[in-house]
Amino acid sequence: MPYRIHPAILWAALVVLLAALALARPLDHDESQYVAAAMLSAYGALPYRDYLYLQTPLQPLLFAPLALLFGGLAWPGLRIVNALLGAGAVMGAYAGMRAARVPTAIAAASAALFACCDILLFSIGTARNDALPLALFAAALPLMVRGSRGEATPLSALLAGLLLAGAAAAKVSYAVPALAYGIVALVDRRHRPLLVAAGAGPVVVLIGWLYAVAPAGFAFGVLTFPARAPAEYYLAAGKAWKLGGLAKMGDTLKFLALGPALPALLWVLRDRRRDRTRVLLDALIVAGLVAALLPAPTWRQYLAPVLPPLFARLALAWQARPPGKPARIIALVFAVAGLAPSVEAGVSALHATPMLTALRQSVAIRAALDGSGSRGPVVTLSPQFLAGTGHMPDARFAAGPFYFRSRRLLDPAQEPALHAVSRDRLGALGDPPAILVGGEGAWTSGDAGLDAMLANWARSRGYRAVAVPGGRFTLYIRPR
Structure with a gap:
């Protein structure tokens, strides 16, 4: 009589394989x-x-x-x-x-x-x-x-x-x-x-x-x-x-x-x-x-x-x-x-598990934010990296890069009411306590040029650059 695997074991194996794949994905x-x-x-x-x-x-x-x-x-x-x-x-x-x-x-x-x-x-x-x-x-x-x-x-x-x-x-x-x-x-x-x-x-x-x-x-x-x-x-x-x-x-x-x-x-x-x-x-x-x-x-x-x-x-x-x-x-x-x-x-993922890399970066970001004394929401096009830091993203960037990269979908009066900031209206940012760049790039299927816009704006206003260990991220802290 051939040996048959119980269906529950097959379903459990499927769950484990899919979960492992989720952690291995880029x-x-x-x-x-x-x-x-x-x-x-x-x-x-x-x-x-x-x-x-x-x-x-x-x-x-x-x-x-x-x-x-x-x-x-x-x-x-x-x-x-x-x-x-x-x-x-x-x-x-x-x-x-x-x-x-x-x-x-x-x-x-x-x-x-x-x-x-x-x-x-x-x-x-x-x-x-x-x-x-x-x-x-x-x-x-x-x-x-x-x-x-x-x-x-x-x-x-x-x-x-x-x-x-x-x-x-x-x-x-x-x-x-x-x-x-x-x-x-x-x-x-x-x-x-x-x-x-x-x-x-x-x-x-x-x-x-x-x-x-x-x-x-x-x-x-x-x-x-x-x-x-x-x-x-x-x-x-x-x-x-x-x-x-x-x-x-x-x-x-x-x-x-x-x-x-x-x-x-x-x-x-x-x-x-x-x-x-x-x-x-x-x-x-x-x-x-x-x-x-x-x-x-x-x-x-x-x-x-x-x-x-x-x-x-x-x-x-x-x-x-x-x-x-x-x-x-x-x-x-x-x-x-x-x-x-x-x-x-x-x-x-056997050589470098992307999610482990992300978690290490989040730990480094948290240390940089805590060490800088920054308080309040963080402006970033990569708010997913803040999930492990204890710091919240600025609500105007909750959509990541996807609204930010647009140009004429909302007029200047509509953006504040809808909690949005686009690339051409960075003057509306005000005076955020911290800006985090580095997560929007080729390594996350993104566009590094968008992060560069935020970095240039921060430098032009005298924000202090803090390198985040790991080489991917830079934190800009509001001048005192």
Whole structure:
């Protein structure tokens, strides 16, 4: 009798591997605003009202207690939380397959292929806002599938609405698949659409309250900035081609091919069978692709909403027509391709673990700040490095470099009201007690020129330079 590994051991191994990968991933300046938002909200600040936040607001509100709990380890702690949410997304997709009555072996194989996609592994490997909405959306998948089979209960319908609304409240692109499900539910009343809408109610009330508290900040962070900032940035950088349809399609195919998502999509297109569950999953796949293609340019994490329904749909296709040896070989080849970037990151981390480097830098920054006698919030484009220092970032830089590098998104009167400072209006900084530079550069996928602007401004006003041990950072202290 062949030896079988208990499923709990496999799930535990997945969690451990994803957590280890999260600590091994290179540092990314994209993490700046999410770590800063969690830190600020941990001490009572609200997005939009007290600091600029460039996404829908659920994540900092949910992660604030975690940031408080992790303390000086908030940055790596939030990475690990995202890794756990990534494992939860795989479990949710697997549960969706089982809810569709897919046999265990096929569901496990399809879930394993899902876990090999670089789209997933990249999205859950940093302290960004990709893992939370993906996990919420995947957790709703088995509930939606049950509805398509006429098995929805009042509780499952309420919970589906709550989870889908939560996903959209964590990342606005998930509003597209949530809307698609709403349309499906209205057409097929077995989903109990009124109860689905009622389940979304608490999240809608939360979003409405935050809008009422700070309507201008909410509208700018959730709608205006995502719509206008990318075009401004890429046009200024001479990369207008990145915004075109050809580049968008090429990037989309490239990201899907880094893992089994691309062959999965082709296999699903070959399955011409139609039933209520397949129609539901097809609608969610199309909605996920629309959500990914709406922004310009398209990045791999934008494709994450496609994956849970895609691999659930693949499982149904394989159930109806089991894959032959060529299909299994293709799946294996693409799975290896999807794992390659993560394996490379893991091997590189054996020589120098990026997160350990970040923690050592945070300790050195804390010593420099304490030794300088500086008190009060710190102006920096890299607020994530302050998470381990006991010092808070200046709320005007809670968005890291992403608003700072813009030029004409807000006028001079709007910036103070929305807690923002852009590169051309450094005169509005006033007299901050400390300025920290060095974290925005090539080593964090950033632009060192932006930090140079802050450094030049500080020197021009007589700030005292304090070198931070480690060679990466410089602290500028306000003259007495």
